[in-house]
Amino acid sequence: MSSVMIFAPSPVLTVTVEDHPEEPEVHIHAGGQGVWQARMLLRMGIDVTMCCILTGETGRVLGHLLEDEGITVRAIGREGRGGALVHDRRGGERIKIVESGGEPISRHDLDELYGLTLGSALASDLAILSGPHSESVLPPDVYRRLAADITTGGVRVAVDLAGDRLAASLEGGVTLVKVSHEELLADGRISANDTDQIVDAMHEIRKQGADTVIVTRSNDPLLMLSGDRVQVVTTPTMEVTDTAGAGDSLMAGVSASLARGESIEDAIVLGAAAGALNVTRHGLGTGDPESIERLRDLVEVRDYEEEVKGTGPSVTPDQLADMAKES
Numbered sequence: 001m002s003s004v005m006i007f008a009p010s011p012v013l014t015v016t017v018e019d020h021p022e023e024p025e026v027h028i029h030a031g032g033q034g035v036w037q038a039r040m041l042l043r044m045g046i047d048v049t050m051c052c053i054l055t056g057e058t059g060r061v062l063g064h065l066l067e068d069e070g071i072t073v074r075a076i077g078r079e080g081r082g083g084a085l086v087h088d089r090r091g092g093e094r095i096k097i098v099e100s101g102g103e104p105i106s107r108h109d110l111d112e113l114y115g116l117t118l119g120s121a122l123a124s125d126l127a128i129l130s131g132p133h134s135e136s137v138l139p140p141d142v143y144r145r146l147a148a149d150i151t152t153g154g155v156r157v158a159v160d161l162a163g164d165r166l167a168a169s170l171e172g173g174v175t176l177v178k179v180s181h182e183e184l185l186a187d188g189r190i191s192a193n194d195t196d197q198i199v200d201a202m203h204e205i206r207k208q209g210a211d212t213v214i215v216t217r218s219n220d221p222l223l224m225l226s227g228d229r230v231q232v233v234t235t236p237t238m239e240v241t242d243t244a245g246a247g248d249s250l251m252a253g254v255s256a257s258l259a260r261g262e263s264i265e266d267a268i269v270l271g272a273a274a275g276a277l278n279v280t281r282h283g284l285g286t287g288d289p290e291s292i293e294r295l296r297d298l299v300e301v302r303d304y305e306e307e308v309k310g311t312g313p314s315v316t317p318d319q320l321a322d323m324a325k326e327s
Contacts, residue, residue, distance in 0.1 A: 002259040003047040005124040007117050007146060008034020010102050010132040011050075011066070012083035013058040019090040030065040031085060033160065033248055034130035038071050040252035040274055043289055046259055049074060049124065051117040053109060055102050058082030074116045076109050083133045101134020110138060117146060122153040125259040128251070129159045129169060140164035147172025156258065160251045163187055170209035176258070177210040178251050181217045198223060199230055199304065212264055214254070214271075216247055222272065223304065226264045230304035233268055235276040236295060250275035253292070265301065272299045 014031035017024050038048045049072040054063050059075075059082045066073045083102035088095045105113065121127040127150050129143055140163075147157050147169045156175035159166065162183035170177070181198055184190045189204070190197040202213040202225040213225040221234040253271030258264070273295035 001045065001047045002126075002256070002261075003049065003124045004041055004126045004128060004255055004259050005049045005051065005117070005121040006034045006038050006041075006128045006130060007121075008032060008038070008050050008052045008130050009105065009113065010055075010083050010134065010137045011035050011052050011062055012085050012100075012102070012133050013062055013065075014085045014087065016087045016089055016094075019092075024090060028061075028065070030062050030069070032083070032130075032133050034128070035066070035071075036248035037128060037130060037160070037252045037255070038066075039069065040249045041256055042070050044253065044256040044270075044274075044292070045289070046256045048072065049120045051075070051113060051120050053078065053105055053113055055080045055082035058084050058102075074120055076112050076116070078106075078109055085133075101132065101137060104136050105138045110142065114142065114146070118149055118153075121146075121150045121155055121157075124155060125261075126175075126255055127155055127157050128255055129157060129161065129174075131161050131165055140168040142168075144168035144172040147174050151175075158251070158255050158258070160247070166205075167208075170205065173209045174211070176212045176214070176254065177205055178214045178216070178247065178254070179205075180247065181215055184215065193217070195223075199225070202230070214250075214268065216250065216275075222250075224264075224268050231265075231268075232302050232304055233272050234300040234302075235272045236298040246275045249277070269296050269299045269301065 011030055011032040011034060014029050016027045018027060034050060038050055041048050050066060051074045054075045054077050056079055059077060063073060063075060080103045084098060084100045086098035088097055129146055132138060143165045150157050151173050158176040159169045159174050160178045161169055162179055166179065181193055184198065184201050189201040198215055202215060202223065205213045206225055215223045221232045224231045224233060250271040253274030254267045257267035257270045273292045276295055277291055
């Protein structure tokens with residue numbers, strides 16, 4: 001079985017209150033970017049190892065929840081205040097009641113987590129570096145070091161990061177970057193949601209240390225730069241239940257395909273299908289593999305020059321001369 005290691009430094013405990021005809025229902029799950037990616041990877045038949053810090057009471061609960069889902073957990077346990085999210089969905093919208101990212105990771109614990117992560121990554125087919133829920137949990141340079149050391153060990157690295165963490169991981173060198181156009185705006189890499197600006201930013205990210213760059217654009221088709229080729233990826237329009245977690249499902253689908261040794265073209269189609277299915281569900285990072293496979297047939301991939309600029313295929317001077325004669 002193909003395997004993926006996920007660096008998820010600070011998973012969070014999520015408590016969601018849902019409406020019910022008789023009385024409100026309370027749902028308790030593990031959450032956070034790395035958890036949602038792991039959940040979708042498992043559904044695609046990938047063996048997942050998660051390296052993380054589990055803090056305090058919420059951390060002890062999280063450890064049991066993660067293992068119950070089938071995730072292999074390699075964790076450093078510590079006392080303190082762990083991360084938690086409390087949501088109220090009784091009105092249909094996801095309303096945050098409490099949001100806590102947890103305490104910063106100490107130098108000693110970070111050293112232990114680094115060793116666990118590196119060893120697990122080098123035993124996997126692919127490594128994903130995901131971000132913490134709180135900006136203050138760990139320094140960005142950890143991502144540079146991990147990207148560099150894992151790549152040196154011959155394992156490909158995929159990141160779903162922004163800001164200083166993205167910049168640090170690029171310095172270390174990565175196989176794949178997934179980022180949203182909103183994050184590009186926030187980072188100052190673009191000044192407007194303009195396709196040409198986004199493509200220029202993708203080329204710049206590639207120069208800084210990424211082999212492939214994927215940019216999601218909310219309801220617009222996503223863009224992928226691989227080599228010198230920019231492609232536009234259009235997914236089927238689904239009835240939206242919850243958009244949260246769609247990007248993580250996309251990342252999981254792409255990573256699952258790459259871990260199996262498939263091409264980046266096949267990977268982006270699988271990822272786009274997984275992301276499209278996720279928006280139809282309340283559960284983040286969920287979806288059945290049969291539905292994802294069916295949605296793959298509805299994903300369209302076209303070259304940027306033809307799809308976005310509308311230039312169509314190139315025409316040689318001889319073809320232009322023939323066209324003039326015919327006219």
